[in-house]
Amino acid sequence: MNGSVILQQFLTGISLGGAYALIAIGYTMVYGILRMINFAHGDIFMMAGYFMIFSMAVFPWYVSIPVTLAGTVLLGVVIERVAYRPLRTAPRMSVMISAIGVSYLLQNLATYIFTAIPMAYPSIPFLKQIFQFGSVSASLVTLVTPVLTIVLVIALMQIINHTKAGMAMRAVSKDMETAQIMGISVDKTITYTFIIGCLLAGVGSILYFTDRMTVYPYSGSLPGLKCFVAAVIGGIGSIPGAVVGGFLIGISETVLVSLGYSTFSDAFTFILLIVFLLFRPTGIFGEKATEKV
């Protein structure tokens, strides 16, 4: 394997990893604040794919992108409102089961409305431009994805560490009741969290499907699971962890495919999960479990 092939694969890997990272952030943030895994997150990502298909049928791409993002955010907020908020005081397991229910609901709803036949994802002309560097060629989306991911993550970290809403999120994720005593509205803060998570999943969806070219009702389920794994490997609850996990899985998957083990690449992700759960269950950046009695 020569240098240009390695570079080519590396570019593909970080591009896929960037999209994974954006989705993984949604898992990790929701976990950080609600201590539950939002199993519907992958399906929200799939729905974002359909939103883009339908808005591109009517609008130009520069209108479709905000429409898709708005639709994705709205979907996420409605799901939280209807399926999670009424269970706020219920045991965590109930919320988790509700999330699994929402996941199946979205998949079946998509099958019912859009049929199970894969639909062509519209191509955004400027993202598909091909760049040639010597013997390495890449479309703009491949180059944009990792850069955009990093920019968004830096912006997100700024929001979380240096704004009032971010302070509220950190407070609610640490100690919901004390946060309330400070005058923080827990419901509002959770809504902000879902807005951010879904916005990033929407961006991730546009970048991911632009490369994949089709959407079908189950196209969210495997990427969703992989991004959940990415969040766990990075240390669930940690945003930098989700990003590192996303890139790690994206790159290793691409490497395996390029080595000819493409059938094995999905399994590898889950083997990685098992290895982490066995030897470092808190993940790379995981919070140390300091339980005070």
Place this chain on the structure above:
Amino acid sequence: MLKITDLCVNYGGIEAVRNISFEVPDGKIVTLIGANGAGKSTTLRTIIGLVKAKEGSINLDGEELLGRSTTVIVSKGITLSPEGRHMFPDMTVLENLKIGAYLRTDDLNEDIERMYELFPILKSRKWQAAGTLSGGEQQMLAVARALMCHPKILMMDEPSLGLAPKIVRQIFEIIKKINEQGTTILLNEQNANMALQAADYAYVMETGRITMSGTGKELLRDSSVKKAYLGL
């Protein structure tokens, strides 16, 4: 004035608070004393809106607060320094002070300086994570954090819990000082001796009911209080 009338609260399947009524007049220190499990914490948590009452009334200056959200209640000028202090351990001392003023939109610098004056130890620790402070320092931070929202009424739940006697005395001196500066105090204490000495008025709670009330000095002299709570 905060006026609690016929408050009943069910909590964890039991009647934690049964039909209690009491008043917290402006500018005073009022204390609830009683054993563990008497319903004192539940009472404070109900006033701040964390626990829903079954019936009764919580009235602040003529406005009914029962059924309002904690955010609204805090914005009306009641705050709680919770039992066990509950710092945000990963945040710095300064951030903990800032989060105490979450609902305020004006400039905080003057108040932060005022807190540093009141609690000099916090100034030297302002960049330290709150979780690394000692118990006494955390209690001071908890009080300072609560004061950052300019409360009319500061409720304190067991401020002396787990602290050395010397620190307890310090905390009570600060409570009196805060009160002199104009903040009304509603204090929950198991340390009845300290609480009664500091309080203008006191209520004794037993298994969810108020069984006795009087000025701090009256209860200090009362023989049954002496026997049950002062160990004399």
